[in-house]
Structures are given as C-alpha cells and as structure tokens.
Amino acid sequence: MKKTEILSMLRESEGYVSGQQICEKFHVSRTAVWKVIEQLKEEGYQIEAVRNRGYRLSESPDILSQAEIESRISTEWAGRNVSYFRETDSTNTQAKRLGEEGAPAGTLAVADRQMAGKGRRGRSWDSPPGRDIYMSLLLRPDIRPSDAPMLTLVMAQSVAEAIREKTGIDARIKWPNDIVAGGKKLCGILTEMSAEMDYINYIVIGVGINVNQPSFPEDIADRATSLMLEAGRSFLRGPLIAAVMERFEDNYSRFLGTNDLSGMREAYNELLVNVGEQVRVLEPGHEYNALSFGINDRGELLVRKEDGSREAVFAGEVSV
Numbered sequence: 001m002k003k004t005e006i007l008s009m010l011r012e013s014e015g016y017v018s019g020q021q022i023c024e025k026f027h028v029s030r031t032a033v034w035k036v037i038e039q040l041k042e043e044g045y046q047i048e049a050v051r052n053r054g055y056r057l058s059e060s061p062d063i064l065s066q067a068e069i070e071s072r073i074s075t076e077w078a079g080r081n082v083s084y085f086r087e088t089d090s091t092n093t094q095a096k097r098l099g100e101e102g103a104p105a106g107t108l109a110v111a112d113r114q115m116a117g118k119g120r121r122g123r124s125w126d127s128p129p130g131r132d133i134y135m136s137l138l139l140r141p142d143i144r145p146s147d148a149p150m151l152t153l154v155m156a157q158s159v160a161e162a163i164r165e166k167t168g169i170d171a172r173i174k175w176p177n178d179i180v181a182g183g184k185k186l187c188g189i190l191t192e193m194s195a196e197m198d199y200i201n202y203i204v205i206g207v208g209i210n211v212n213q214p215s216f217p218e219d220i221a222d223r224a225t226s227l228m229l230e231a232g233r234s235f236l237r238g239p240l241i242a243a244v245m246e247r248f249e250d251n252y253s254r255f256l257g258t259n260d261l262s263g264m265r266e267a268y269n270e271l272l273v274n275v276g277e278q279v280r281v282l283e284p285g286h287e288y289n290a291l292s293f294g295i296n297d298r299g300e301l302l303v304r305k306e307d308g309s310r311e312a313v314f315a316g317e318v319s320v
C-alpha cells in the first residue's frame with residue numbers, strides 16, 4: 001500500500017523528502033503523492049510542505065490507522081495484514097468474521113473504540129476511544145484443539161515482553177494471562193476458537209491494553225492501571241502494537257517447534273507473579289489455598305495444596 005510506504009519514508013528521513021524522490025521510488029505521479037499526503041493530513045498527521053524542499057513529518061501524534069500500524073510492523077507475517085476500525089463492536093468478532101471469510105493467518109483486527117468489547121467469562125471490556133489498544137490476531141495453527149489454551153500464554157508472554165521493552169514498566173504475568181503492574185491489571189486477553197473435535201479452523205487472540213487512561217473509576221481503581229499511570233507519561237500505540245507482534249512471532253515459532261511451552265517456560269516463570277507464594281486457586285466450581293511453583297511445559301500452574309498434595313491446575317485463575 002503506497003500510503004503505508006510513504007508514511008514510513010517520511011518517518012525514517014531526518015529532514016525533508018522531496019516530492020520527486022517519492023515519485024521516483026514508488027513510480028507514481030506528483031498528484032498521486034500529493035493525494036496521499038492530503039489523506040495522511042486528514043488522519044491527523046502534521047506534514048509540512050515547503051516549496052523546493054518537499055515534505056516533512058513534523059509530529060508523531062498517537063494516531064491509529066491501517067497505514068500507521070502497517071508502517072511500524074517489521075514482522076514476517078504477524079500483523080502484516082491489518083483491518084482497522086475507528087469504531088466496531090468487538091475486534092474479536094471482526095477477526096472471527098475475517099477468519100470465516102478465509103483471511104490469512106496473521107491478519108490483525110484493530111479498533112480505536114469498541115462498542116461491545118468482550119472480557120472473559122461473559123464480562124464486558126470497557127473500550128473508550130482515543131487511548132487504549134484493542135486488537136485481535138487471527139491464527140490457523142495445525143495443532144490439536146486441546147493444545148490451543150497454551151497460545152493464550154504465548155500471547156501473555158509476548159505482551160509482557162513488549163511492554164517491558166517499549167515502556168520500561170515492570171510488567172508481569174498473573175496466571176494464566178493477565179498482565180499486571182504493581183498488582184493491578186494492565187491488559188486482558190480473550191482467546192476464541194472455531195474447531196471440530198480434532199481440527200482447528202481458526203483461533204482469534206484478543207488483546208486489550210490500558211495505554212493512556214489517566215485514571216480509573218473508584219470501584220476498579222484498586223485493581224486496574226494503565227501504562228500512563230505506571231510511567232507518568234503517555235505512549236504511542238502504533239509502536240506498542242508492532243512490538244507485541246514482533247515478540248509474538250518469535251514466541252509462537254518456538255511454540256510450534258515443540259507444540260508446547262518448553263521453549264518459553266523459563267522466561268514465562270520469570271515474569272510470573274506469586275511464584276513461591278500462597279495463592280487462592282479459583283478452579284471452575286472449586287476454590288482452595290495453595291503454594292504456587294510456576295507453570296509446566298503445558299502452561300498448567302503447578303501448586304502444592306495445604307494437605308501436601310500436588311496439582312497441575314489446567315483451568316481457572318488465581319488471586320492472592
């Protein structure tokens with residue numbers, strides 16, 4: 001897409017890029033270049049145009065658009081094909097629709113705002129415009145449906161690594177797939193699957209990251225936080241999305257090498273909170289206190305119960 005490429009060219013150049021340079025590089029007319037520049041301006045980019053010198057990107061506002069995301073992503077396949085929505089019901093729903101329509105693995109649905117954002121266990125996910133990340137990645141892995149829950153942990157690890165790299169925040173993982181900072185939730189992940197008993201049609205991994213939210217309502221302020229609250233400054237969403245895709249592509253290829261988390265387990269356990277501590281295990285229909293030891297190669301949480309028995313917890317959550 002020319003718009004994506006022209007945006008990258010402007011971003012990468014130190015000074016002005018002449019209209020002539022752009023025309024020659026992409027084999028397009030001056031008018032075509034001018035049209036793309038006008039479109040970028042409409043999306044909110046501040047582009048200076050100076051006669052005899054050319055164009056210069058003067059500010060990098062926190063814009064989300066297909067060109068913005070695609071121009072930042074340097075992966076081989078994850079997030080290379082972006083479907084951007086200024087407003088939609090839920091990016092998981094959109095990514096599932098794309099999955100049904102035959103879109104390739106790595107397609108990423110991104111929205112600036114969700115009108116019906118979904119959380120886990122039938123909860124909703126508050127998704128106001130202009131400040132957070134709502135995205136869903138489409139995958140078509142050739143694995144058993146029973147192995148699919150591990151992919152949520154692959155994404156959790158990738159998000160935690162990307163946040164650490166891009167913001168310096170001490171982002172950690174709360175098993176199985178919440179990203180937390182200082183004990184408060186920064187990011188939630190919702191994985192959905194279309195499968196037969198022994199065959200996966202597609203998987204959608206939805207990620208919601210609280211990025212530039214300046215405060216939270218009183219009733220959740222003790223449980224929720226944002227990158228802005230943790231770091232005391234705002235962040236651009238485009239580079240963060242790109243970093244998550246890069247980390248995911250790497251961790252996912254390691255996962256596919258063994259069809260389990262053995263290649264990632266140590267790194268995951270290093271970022272896991274409450275290792276070596278008492279936690280409350282909330283299994284479906286069953287709660288108890290236990291000592292947590294971290295995950296095994298299948299992503300199950302290894303715990304020792306108060307009666308001394310050991311368990312590998314497959315489904316559920318922990319609280320402290």
Ligand code: BTN
Binds near residue numbers: 134136188
């Ligand atoms: C959770 O309950 O912790 C999971 C929250 C997942 C939210 C994300 S936002 C992008 C994607 N689209 C949705 O509707 N949900 C996920």
